[in-house]
Amino acid sequence: MKKLFAILMMLTSLSIAAAQENYTPTADNLAARQWFSNAKYGLFIHWGPFSIPGAGEWVMDEKKITVDSYSRLQDFFNPTEFNAAEWVGLAKKSGMKYITFVARHHDGFSLWDTKYSDFNIMNTPYKKDILKQIADECHKQGIKLFVYYSLLDWRREDYAWKTGRTGQSSGRKTQGKWEDYLTFMKNQLTEILTQYGKIDGIWFDGHWDQTNPEGHADRTSRIDWRYDEIYSLIHRLQPQTLIGNNHHLSPFPGEDFQMFERDLPGENTAGLSFQKPSEKLPLETCETINNSWGFNLADNTFKSTETIIHYIVKASALGANLLLNIGPMPNGKIQPEFTERLLEAGKWLEANGDSIYNTTAGYIKPQKWGAITQKGDKMYVHVFKGNQQIQLEGFPFKKIAKAYYLADKRKLSVSLKQKTVTLQLPAETVDPDTVVVLEVES
Numbered sequence: 001m002k003k004l005f006a007i008l009m010m011l012t013s014l015s016i017a018a019a020q021e022n023y024t025p026t027a028d029n030l031a032a033r034q035w036f037s038n039a040k041y042g043l044f045i046h047w048g049p050f051s052i053p054g055a056g057e058w059v060m061d062e063k064k065i066t067v068d069s070y071s072r073l074q075d076f077f078n079p080t081e082f083n084a085a086e087w088v089g090l091a092k093k094s095g096m097k098y099i100t101f102v103a104r105h106h107d108g109f110s111l112w113d114t115k116y117s118d119f120n121i122m123n124t125p126y127k128k129d130i131l132k133q134i135a136d137e138c139h140k141q142g143i144k145l146f147v148y149y150s151l152l153d154w155r156r157e158d159y160a161w162k163t164g165r166t167g168q169s170s171g172r173k174t175q176g177k178w179e180d181y182l183t184f185m186k187n188q189l190t191e192i193l194t195q196y197g198k199i200d201g202i203w204f205d206g207h208w209d210q211t212n213p214e215g216h217a218d219r220t221s222r223i224d225w226r227y228d229e230i231y232s233l234i235h236r237l238q239p240q241t242l243i244g245n246n247h248h249l250s251p252f253p254g255e256d257f258q259m260f261e262r263d264l265p266g267e268n269t270a271g272l273s274f275q276k277p278s279e280k281l282p283l284e285t286c287e288t289i290n291n292s293w294g295f296n297l298a299d300n301t302f303k304s305t306e307t308i309i310h311y312i313v314k315a316s317a318l319g320a321n322l323l324l325n326i327g328p329m330p331n332g333k334i335q336p337e338f339t340e341r342l343l344e345a346g347k348w349l350e351a352n353g354d355s356i357y358n359t360t361a362g363y364i365k366p367q368k369w370g371a372i373t374q375k376g377d378k379m380y381v382h383v384f385k386g387n388q389q390i391q392l393e394g395f396p397f398k399k400i401a402k403a404y405y406l407a408d409k410r411k412l413s414v415s416l417k418q419k420t421v422t423l424q425l426p427a428e429t430v431d432p433d434t435v436v437v438l439e440v441e442s
């Protein structure tokens, strides 16, 4: 048993040693991390030829479609209604500070004018670089741009598909050279980081294709991803670019933020997040509005605006960003169920943004009744709908100088006795989240 553990530890350290060891973030990078921690809310966009069947971005793998058959989608992808200014404008109006755009998902389709793969947007009837339009518009409207890049590829023969957990039904017969795949990824990343202006982050995904499932003791990778080379390339081309990797493990050296999927940091209800929240790096969690990332015609499980607002609040209360996803339709339009909710949450943020942006985690974790965020001498108590009396135990400040509603500055009486604050509201709250500001003194 001890021996097995020792081997496991050795393997773990091996895979970690393969990341960007001895990485020292530049001052620009540290400033970007700080910006990111303060941003709190971003828009995730999953879109491409996989949107056409309307069955989510995993349709190729789930329906066991071969590379040959799947390639047909390239002839149908013609998003004539796509308008980058509208998408970026929607994010901005919704109170989001950045966009994470899927430029290449596991199906291997590139949404930019790449020299390194024919399976790309220039070879569709649409023939225009999508990433370019989005990047230009983000720069113009002052929204930061993160690029999602899949490490996993269901299409290429030089991807280590034989050891992969997914992509086994794509009809690939020969195993190409891993070295070639690594070169391909570095070439594509170089394009993205040199031809599209400032890129604020790279969001990697797919590492888990080469590990045992979540919860399994041995989560070492079956292949060497050579993150040392990949991460140092990115940081050399754009030192401020924040690298994150959805590997569901503790951050590797060279990564600038830590991400969670479909769970708040420290929680694991979806069974995808076994990793502990980092105390050093900025945190982000991503979530869907219905239950799908890519456009799904049959998925009407839309979360309410209230649930979305609560998710933003709870993420902020844990010191994390929420990256909220939309899967636009194949024609380039965004379905109204998404835009309505985004704009409604955006309205709430317009009135209550002071209690979200630039805040840090609350001194207690989110509770059933709501959550806490903090900034300087202000503590924001978020009271979710249907609550009237709140008790805050172990209050870390000596005195409350003022207490008032954030929305209209109306005063409120509070008591602080033996480190316990009691907030008595006149009636049960009716808004999704009523924010009370406590101005505190230590």
Ligand code: JFZ
Pocket: 046, 057, 058, 205, 208, 214, 246, 261, 272, 286, 293
């Ligand atoms: C990944 C992607 O596969 C998915 O399509 C989407 O882009 C999401 C944001 O990220 O989701 C995962 C991650 C891990 C596993 C499965 C899906 N896993 O460990 O099996």
